[in-house]
Amino acid sequence: xxxxxxxxxxxxxxxxxxxxxxxxxxxxxxxxxxxxxxxxxxxxxxxxxxxxxxxxxxxxxxxxxxxxxxxxxxxxxxxxxxxxxxxxxxxxxxxxxxxxxxxxxxxxxxxxxxxxxxxxxxxxxxxxxxxxxxxxxxxxxxxxxxxxxxxxxxxxxxxxxxxxxxxxxxxxxxxxxxxxxxxxxxxxxxxxxxxxxxxxxxxxxxxxxxxxxxxxxxxxxxxxxxxxxxxxxxxxxxxxxxxxxxxxxxxxxxxxxxxxxxxxxxxxxxxxxxxxxxxxxxxxxxxxxxxxxxxxxxxxxxxxxxxxxxxxxxxxxxxxxxxxxxxxxxxxxxxxxxxxx
Amino acid sequence: xxxxxxxxxxxxxxxxxxxxxxxxxxxxxxxxxxxxxxxxxxxxxxxxxxxxxxxxxxxxxxxxxxxxxxxxxxxxxxxxxxxxxxxxxxxxxxxxxxxxxxxxxxxxxxxxxxxxxxxxxxxxxxxxxxxxxxxxxxxxxxxxxxxxxxxxxxxxxxxxxxxxxxxxxxxxxxxxxxxxxxxxxxxxxxxxxxxxxxxxxxxxxxxxxxxxxxxxxxxxxxxxxxxxxxxxxxxxxxxxxxxxxxxxxxxxxxxxxxxxxxxxxxxxxxxx
Numbered sequence: 001x002x003x004x005x006x007x008x009x010x011x012x013x014x015x016x017x018x019x020x021x022x023x024x025x026x027x028x029x030x031x032x033x034x035x036x037x038x039x040x041x042x043x044x045x046x047x048x049x050x051x052x053x054x055x056x057x058x059x060x061x062x063x064x065x066x067x068x069x070x071x072x073x074x075x076x077x078x079x080x081x082x083x084x085x086x087x088x089x090x091x092x093x094x095x096x097x098x099x100x101x102x103x104x105x106x107x108x109x110x111x112x113x114x115x116x117x118x119x120x121x122x123x124x125x126x127x128x129x130x131x132x133x134x135x136x137x138x139x140x141x142x143x144x145x146x147x148x149x150x151x152x153x154x155x156x157x158x159x160x161x162x163x164x165x166x167x168x169x170x171x172x173x174x175x176x177x178x179x180x181x182x183x184x185x186x187x188x189x190x191x192x193x194x195x196x197x198x199x200x201x202x203x204x205x206x207x208x209x210x211x212x213x214x215x216x217x218x219x220x221x222x223x224x225x226x227x228x229x230x231x232x233x234x235x236x237x238x239x240x241x242x243x244x245x246x247x248x249x250x251x252x253x254x255x256x257x258x259x260x261x262x263x264x265x266x267x268x269x270x271x272x273x274x275x276x277x278x279x280x281x282x283x284x285x286x287x288x289x290x291x292x293x294x295x296x297x298x299x300x301x302x303x304x305x306x307x308x309x310x311x312x313x314x315x316x317x318x319x320x321x322x323x324x325x326x327x328x329x330x331x332x333x334x335x336x337x338x339x340x341x
Numbered sequence: 342x343x344x345x346x347x348x349x350x351x352x353x354x355x356x357x358x359x360x361x362x363x364x365x366x367x368x369x370x371x372x373x374x375x376x377x378x379x380x381x382x383x384x385x386x387x388x389x390x391x392x393x394x395x396x397x398x399x400x401x402x403x404x405x406x407x408x409x410x411x412x413x414x415x416x417x418x419x420x421x422x423x424x425x426x427x428x429x430x431x432x433x434x435x436x437x438x439x440x441x442x443x444x445x446x447x448x449x450x451x452x453x454x455x456x457x458x459x460x461x462x463x464x465x466x467x468x469x470x471x472x473x474x475x476x477x478x479x480x481x482x483x484x485x486x487x488x489x490x491x492x493x494x495x496x497x498x499x500x501x502x503x504x505x506x507x508x509x510x511x512x513x514x515x516x517x518x519x520x521x522x523x524x525x526x527x528x529x530x531x532x533x534x535x536x537x538x539x540x541x542x543x544x545x546x547x548x549x550x551x552x553x554x555x556x557x558x559x560x561x562x563x564x565x566x567x568x569x570x571x572x573x574x575x576x577x578x579x580x581x582x583x584x585x586x587x588x589x590x591x592x593x594x595x596x597x598x599x600x601x602x603x604x605x606x607x608x609x610x611x612x613x
C-alpha cells in the first residue's frame with residue numbers, strides 16, 4: 001500500500017472524488033439549457049442537494065452518535081425563515097443571512113442536546129418532534145416575521161453584494177456547498193470526533209473509560225445536526241424562493257430520516273443516493289407513470305415500501321449494493337483470469 | 342464528600358491505594374470498608390466468589406460508581422497523588438488509569454485500528470476547527486497516532502487484521518483489541534476485568550505471557566479480576582481475596598491458597 005505512486009494516490013483521494021462528483025452535478029444547468037433535459041430537473045435535483053445536506057447532519061447524529069431526532073424539519077424551517085427575513089426585511093447581505101440562519105438554530109440545538117443527556121430513544125424522538133411542531137406553529141402565527149399562512153418570499157442569492165445569481169448559477173452554488181459539506185463531514189467523521197461519536201454509540205461506558213465526555217459529544221452531535229439542517233433550510237429559501245409554514249412538518253422530518261435509512265447510515269454517498277431515491281425518483285419517474293402516478297402521496301408509499309425492503313434485505317442501506325456489485329465484478333474477473341490460465 | 346478525606350498520601354512504592362471503600366446500593370453493602378494497595382510494577386489480582394463485589398470495586402476505582410464512602414488514592418501520570426473520587430469518570434484515563442470490560446466493549450462497525458485509536462482520544466491536541474478543515478497540524482497528528490496504533494496492534498500480534506471490522510472478529514481477537522486500546526494512552530495502571538473469560542487454554546497461556554510483556558514494555562502496574570485461578574496464581578505478584586464486599590486476605594498467591602478464610606469463602610464451612 002505504501003508504494004502507491006502519486007498518481008494512484010491522487011486517483012484514490014476522497015477529495016478528488018468529491019470534487020469530480022460536484023463538477024458532474026454542476027453540468028446539469030448546461031444540460032437543461034441545451035434542451036437535453038427538462039428545466040424541471042434543475043429544481044428537483046437542487047431540492048435533492050438540499051435534502052442531502054440536511055440528511056448528512058442527521059446521519060452524524062443518528063448514524064454516528066446513535067441519537068434520534070424527529071425535529072429536522074423544524075430546524076430547516078427556522079433556517080429558511082431567518083435567512084429570508086435577514087436578507088429580505090433587514091436588507092443584510094446573503095452571507096450574513098446564512099450565517100445567522102445557522103448560528104441561531106445551533107444554539108437551540110445545543111439546548112436540546114442538554115435535554116438528551118436525560119433521555120434516550122423514543123423519548124428523545126418525542127421531544128425533538130415537539131420542538132419541531134412548536135417551531136412550525138410559530139411560523140404560522142408570527143406573521144410580522146414569517147408572513148403567516150401566505151408564506152414568505154426570498155431572492156436568489158447575491159454573492160459578495162455584487163454577483164446576482166439566477167436559478168442555474170444558484171444551482172451551481174448549491175453544488176459547491178454540497179461538496180464543501182461532504183468534505184467537512186468526511187473530516188469530522190473520520191477523525192478524532194467521528195471515533196468519539198462512534199464510541200458513544202457503541203458503548204457509553206467504554207467511551208467514558210476512554211475519556212470521551214458524553215455531555216460534550218452529545219452537544220456537538222446536536223449542534224452539527226441542527227447546523228446542517230438549518231443551512232439546508234436557508235439554501236431552500238434562496239433556491240425555491242418561497243417559504244411556506246406547512247412545508248416544515250413531520251412528514252419532511254420522516255423523509256430526511258428515510259433518506260439515511262434507505263441510502264445508508266454512516267455513508268456520505270449513501271446519503272446522496274438516499275436523497276435521489278426518496279426525493280427525486282418519485283418526481284422524475286413515478287409521477288410520469290399513468291394511473292398510478294395520479295395517486296396522492298404516492299412518494300410516501302414508495303419510500304415506506306423501500307424502508308421495509310431495505311431494512312429486511314440491505315440493512316446497510318442502498319450504498320452497500322454498490323460494494324456488493326464491486327465484489328461480484330471482482331469475483332467474475334478473477335474467475336475469467338483463472339479460466340484463461 | 343471530598344472534605345472528609347485527609348490529604349493524599351501514598352508510600353513511595355505504591356501506585357494505588359483504596360481506603361475504607363464502601364459502596365451501598367440501598368440496604369445492600371456491595372463493598373464494605375475495603376482497603377488494599379497496589380505497588381508500582383506489580384500484577385495484582387482481586388479474587389472472590391461470584392457476587393463478592395469485585396466488579397463493583399473496579400467501578401468505584403474508575404468512578405463509574407461514586408463510592409458511598411472511602412477514598413481511592415492514585416499516583417497520577419503527571420506526578421502528584423490524587424483522590425480519584427473527586428474526578429469525573431471521563432477524566433480518569435487522563436490520570437493514567439485505564440480499564441477493560443467484562444463483556445468486551447468495542448464498536449463493531451469500526452475497523453480494529455479505529456477502535457484502538459479511540460483509546461488515544463485524550464491525546465489529540467488539535468482543536469475541532471483544525472480537525473474539521475484537516476489543517477496540516479491535525480493531519481500530522483492523525484498520522485502519528487495511526488502509526489502508534491499500528492505499533493500497538495503489532496505488539497499484540499494482530500497488525501495484519503488492522504483494517505478488518507471489529508464486529509466480525511472472534512472473541513480472542515476482540516479481547517486483544519480491547520487490551521491494545523488501553524495501551525494507547527501509556528497508562529500507569531491497567532485494570533483488566535476478567536481478561537481470560539471465554540478464552541481456551543492456549544489463549545489463556547498466551548494472555549498470561551501478554552500481560553507480563555505489557556508490564557515490562559509499558560512499565561505499568563496491572564490490576565485484574567479473574568475466575569481462572571490457574572492464571573491468577575501463575576502471574577500475580579500478590580492477590581487480594583474478598584467475599585460479600587469484605588476484605589478476607591491479601592498476600593502472595595501461595596499463601597492465599599492456604600488461607601483458611603479464603604478456602605471457607607470458596608468451599609463453605611467444614612462440617613464437624
